[in-house]
Amino acid sequence: MNKVNIGLIQHSCSDSVGKNFDKVLGMIASAAKKGAKIIATQELFKSRYFCQHESYELFKLAEPVSEKAAVVKALSSLAKKYKVVIVASLFEKQAEGVYYNTTAVLDADGKYLGKYRKMHIPDDPQFYEKFYFAPGDLGYQVFKTKYADIGVLICWDQWYPEAARLTALKGAQIIFYPTAIGWLPADKAEYGVRQHDSWETIQRAHAIANGCFVAATNRVGYEPNPEKGKEGIEFWGQSFVADPYGTVVKRASVNKEEALIVSVDLDVIASKRVQWPFLRDRRIDSYSALYKRFDNEK
Amino acid sequence: MNKVNIGLIQHSCSDSVGKNFDKVLGMIASAAKKGAKIIATQELFKSRYFCQHESYELFKLAEPVSEKAAVVKALSSLAKKYKVVIVASLFEKQAEGVYYNTTAVLDADGKYLGKYRKMHIPDDPQFYEKFYFAPGDLGYQVFKTKYADIGVLICWDQWYPEAARLTALKGAQIIFYPTAIGWLPADKAEYGVRQHDSWETIQRAHAIANGCFVAATNRVGYEPNPEKGKEGIEFWGQSFVADPYGTVVKRASVNKEEALIVSVDLDVIASKRVQWPFLRDRRIDSYSALYKRFDNEK
Numbered sequence: 108m109n110k111v112n113i114g115l116i117q118h119s120c121s122d123s124v125g126k127n128f129d130k131v132l133g134m135i136a137s138a139a140k141k142g143a144k145i146i147a148t149q150e151l152f153k154s155r156y157f158c159q160h161e162s163y164e165l166f167k168l169a170e171p172v173s174e175k176a177a178v179v180k181a182l183s184s185l186a187k188k189y190k191v192v193i194v195a196s197l198f199e200k201q202a203e204g205v206y207y208n209t210t211a212v213l214d215a216d217g218k219y220l221g222k223y224r225k226m227h228i229p230d231d232p233q234f235y236e237k238f239y240f241a242p243g244d245l246g247y248q249v250f251k252t253k254y255a256d257i258g259v260l261i262c263w264d265q266w267y268p269e270a271a272r273l274t275a276l277k278g279a280q281i282i283f284y285p286t287a288i289g290w291l292p293a294d295k296a297e298y299g300v301r302q303h304d305s306w307e308t309i310q311r312a313h314a315i316a317n318g319c320f321v322a323a324t325n326r327v328g329y330e331p332n333p334e335k336g337k338e339g340i341e342f343w344g345q346s347f348v349a350d351p352y353g354t355v356v357k358r359a360s361v362n363k364e365e366a367l368i369v370s371v372d373l374d375v376i377a378s379k380r381v382q383w384p385f386l387r388d389r390r391i392d393s394y395s396a397l398y399k400r401f402d403n404e405k
Numbered sequence: 406m407n408k409v410n411i412g413l414i415q416h417s418c419s420d421s422v423g424k425n426f427d428k429v430l431g432m433i434a435s436a437a438k439k440g441a442k443i444i445a446t447q448e449l450f451k452s453r454y455f456c457q458h459e460s461y462e463l464f465k466l467a468e469p470v471s472e473k474a475a476v477v478k479a480l481s482s483l484a485k486k487y488k489v490v491i492v493a494s495l496f497e498k499q500a501e502g503v504y505y506n507t508t509a510v511l512d513a514d515g516k517y518l519g520k521y522r523k524m525h526i527p528d529d530p531q532f533y534e535k536f537y538f539a540p541g542d543l544g545y546q547v548f549k550t551k552y553a554d555i556g557v558l559i560c561w562d563q564w565y566p567e568a569a570r571l572t573a574l575k576g577a578q579i580i581f582y583p584t585a586i587g588w589l590p591a592d593k594a595e596y597g598v599r600q601h602d603s604w605e606t607i608q609r610a611h612a613i614a615n616g617c618f619v620a621a622t623n624r625v626g627y628e629p630n631p632e633k634g635k636e637g638i639e640f641w642g643q644s645f646v647a648d649p650y651g652t653v654v655k656r657a658s659v660n661k662e663e664a665l666i667v668s669v670d671l672d673v674i675a676s677k678r679v680q681w682p683f684l685r686d687r688r689i690d691s692y693s694a695l696y697k698r699f700d701n702e703k
Contacts, residue, residue, distance in 0.1 A: 226688045231680075246691055249701075266683045268566030268614055269692050276700040301650050305613045305681075308651050312610030315603045316566055353603050382529075383603075385564045386699065390524045393544060394567050394695050400687060402574040403547075 109373040111254045113281065113320075114143025114191075115346040118364040119328030120155045124168065128153050128178075132185060138366035139189035144215070144254045146366075147194035149326040149346070150262050150285040151208070153178075154198070156326070159340060160333050161238045169200035172209050174219040179211055187217030192252040194259060196285035198239075199224070208240040208261055210285055215253040223248050225261040226270060233291060233332065233340060236263070249277040255373060258282040265310050265323065269397065275317035280373050284310065284323040289342035303343055311353035318351045318380040320371055327362050351379040407671040409552045411579065411618075412441025412489075413644040416662040417626030418453045422466065426451050426476075430483060436664035437487035442513070442552045444664075445492035447624040447644070448560050448583040449506070451476075452496070454624070457638060458631045459536045467498035470507050472517040477509055485515030490550040492557060494583035496537075497522070506538040506559055508583055513551040521546050523559040524568060531589065531630065531638060534561070547575040553671060556580040563608050563621065567695065573615035578671050582608065582621040587640035601641055609651035616649045616678040618669055625660050649677040 116134045120127045131153075135146050151157075157165045170178055178197060186193045192215050199209035199222070208225035224243030228236045247270065249258050258279030264270045265284050274282050288306060290299050314321040327344040347358040348369040359367040380386060396402045414432045418425045429451075433444050449455075455463045468476055476495060484491045490513050497507035497520070506523035522541030526534045545568065547556050556577030562568045563582050572580050586604060588597050612619040625642040645656040646667040657665040678684060694700045 226691060227686045229686065231682070242688065247694075263686065266614060266681070267687065268570065268610070269687070269695065272566065273692065273694055273700070276694060276697060278699075278701040301652055305651050308606055309610045309613045312566070312607045315607045316564060352599050353606050354599055383564070384529070388525045388527065388561065389565065389567070389698060390540065391696050391698055393524055394571070396545075396571055396574060397567065397692050397695055398689050399574060400689055401576075401684065402571070403576040 110370055111373060112142045112144045113322050113348055113369045113371060114138035114146040115322060115324040115348070115359065115367040116146060116148050116152070117324060117327055117344055117346045117359050117367060118149065118152070120152070120326065120330070122155055124153050132181070134366050135185055135191070135193065136189060138368060139191045141366070141368055143191065143366065143368050145192040145194065145252065145257065145281070147283045147322060147324045148196050148285055149324045150196045150287040151198055152196055155330050156287045156340065158236050158239055159233045159330065161235050162333070166206060166239070169198045169206050172197050172199040172211050172222050179213070179219055182211070183213050183217040183219060186213040186215060190215045192254055194257070194283050194285070196261065206240055207243060208236065210259045210261055212250040212252070212257070212259065220250045220252065221248065223259040223261070225264060227263045227267055229263040247273040247277060249274065249279045255280045260284050262286045262288065265306070268313065268316065271313035271317055275319050279319055280376055281320040281322055282313065284321065286323050286325040287342065288325055289340040292338045292341060295341065303345065307345070307347065307355070311349045311355065314349040314351055315353040316385060318376055318383070318385065320351065321349045323347055327364060351375055408668055409671060410440045410442045411620050411646055411667045411669060412436035412444040413620060413622040413646070413657065413665040414444060414446050414450070415622060415625055415642055415644045415657050415665060416447065416450070417624065418450070418628070420453055422451050430479070432664050433483055433489070433491065434487060436666060437489045439664070439666055441489065441664065441666050443490040443492065443550065443555065443579070445581045445620060445622045446494050446583055447622045448494045448585040449496055450494055453628045454585045454638065456534050456537055457531045457628065459533050460631070464504060464537070467496045467504050470495050470497040470509050470520050477511070477517055480509070481511050481515040481517060484511040484513060488513045490552055492555070492581050492583070494559065504538055505541060506534065508557045508559055510548040510550070510555070510557065518548045518550065519546065521557040521559070523562060525561045525565055527561040545571040545575060547572065547577045553578045558582050560584045560586065563604070566611065566614065569611035569615055573617050577617055578674055579618040579620055580611065582619065584621050584623040585640065586623055587638040590636045590639060593639065601643065605643070605645065605653070609647045609653065612647040612649055613651040614683060616674055616681070616683065618649065619647045621645055625662060649673055
């Protein structure tokens with residue numbers, strides 16, 4: 108047995124970045140005291156999900172993400188103090204006009220291991236991310252932490268089997284998905300159950316296909332639409348961890364703030380991958396058309 | 406609305422190839438009379454699942470698969486008579502020593518549209534397919550039939566998101582998976598539910614990721630192990646159709662012979678793909694490492 112406790116920090120956000128940040132620092136400390144060793148935030152945890160509308164003003168929420176950045180230093184101190192790995196989703200400013208949806212990884216001794224920049228950027232009504240974020244340019248990555256080799260993908264990436272596969276092939280034992288997904292009130296009654304089920308199902312499938320763990324952290328709470336007279340988003344929570352068979356080991360509530368702490372046995376990866384040796388039989392000679400957007404033209 | 410009725414022929418097999426074949430011809434005719442328009446067999450439907458053990462004798466079950474082949478002519482007549490598309494899984498002999506796990510497609514006027522040769526070949530205890538089948542050499546394909554553009558993959562292919570993606574990118578509206586999967590009696594109590602759930606989940610995820618329908622036909626019944634003193638396989642049936650949201654529209658029984666007839670609306674593909682435009686945002690510039698078996702070496 109090679110057990111590790113994952114901690115997923117699911118919470119609501121107010122319009123005060125300072126208060127949100129303090130709350131999450133507190134929740135991380137509390138989860139650490141309860142035994143969590145690798146702790147992941149939800150997507151863009153410091154603020155409300157500002158991509159609900161397009162506003163030039165909101166770029167001021169972005170900040171540098173590097174070893175020397177203030178936010179990284181604060182998280183690093185916390186990681187070191189509690190001997191925990193922290194996976195933190197941030198709004199990154201690289202330069203004037205160059206912004207990313209980024210996740211930083213701090214090791215259990217406080218060391219900054221690097222960052223992942225969201226590769227697949229959505230753009231849908233109330234999820235106007237192409238306005239805010241340049242597509243990630245760092246590729247798929249694995250961070251060798253004290254407790255496990257972990258990959259990080261972010262929200263919309265979760266709909267792409269290619270992203271999960273490439274991260275698993277780098278050696279990820281657990282793939283983390285900081286997320287901000289919810290229901291538009293007009294859709295919820297008719298499509299709500301199905302939308303959530305699609306979301307959980309495809310991530311469970313990444314665990315099955317790759318023989319690794321998947322851990323998704325999502326936010327909770329209703330966030331109003333800044334545009335007058337329009338409805339906001341009800342984030343659906345339900346952060347979860349799936350094992351290499353795609354079984355949901357544990358799932359958080361729909362609407363409560365909580366640190367979901369989940370014990371997983373990394374040795375299951377080895378047994379699963381020999382029982383169902385999918386990686387062995389990949390037809391790597393036949394995948395070239397994955398380079399194409401679509402493939403129905405002669 | 407652009408509705409089409411799918412028919413999946415789920416059955417048990419005796420050791421008489423002739424009787425199995427006649428039974429399936431009858432079940433196809435019966436499904437056609439009930440309104441099925443695209444009818445798919447289970448994997449290697451003419452015989453018991455012979456890959457349970459390795460025997461040189463069993464290569465004699467293989468037969469040519471071409472427009473002129475006897476089996477194709479018989480299926481073609483049936484397709485023409487009932488104006489149905491037939492997707493038929495066969496043990497193909499190309500030459501002495503060259504055999505494939507192949508699926509032929511007949512259009513509703515009886516025309517032979519071509520064949521798909523299983524690309525991903527398993528090899529596990531009681532599923533010794535690498536002994537019998539050369540890996541497919543025809544790549545991923547779509548067949549433009551009278552009722553829909555369909556893709557065909559076969560059993561073990563279903564664990565590979567790459568295969569589903571490549572078939573969808575060719576334009577498949579429905580991906581068919583003729584299948585032979587079941588429980589080893591020693592495993593069933595402990596792992597049976599989870600194994601089946603993994604199988605269904607990953608195929609539902611292909612439907613979600615690609616915004617297409619997935620239709621899997623599996624066999625039923627217990628087939629004894631030809632090797633003395635060893636247990637056989639209990640095939641788990643549960644043929645199903647999933648829609649582009651990954652919802653199971655209809656699922657057959659665990660242990661009964663039946664033609665599962667499922668009405669689907671192909672127009673859902675268009676609405677799903679604009680609501681959740683995953684294909685638009687694929688990072689085709691970043692997928693090159695999918696060519697690698699694994700990617701943890703410098």
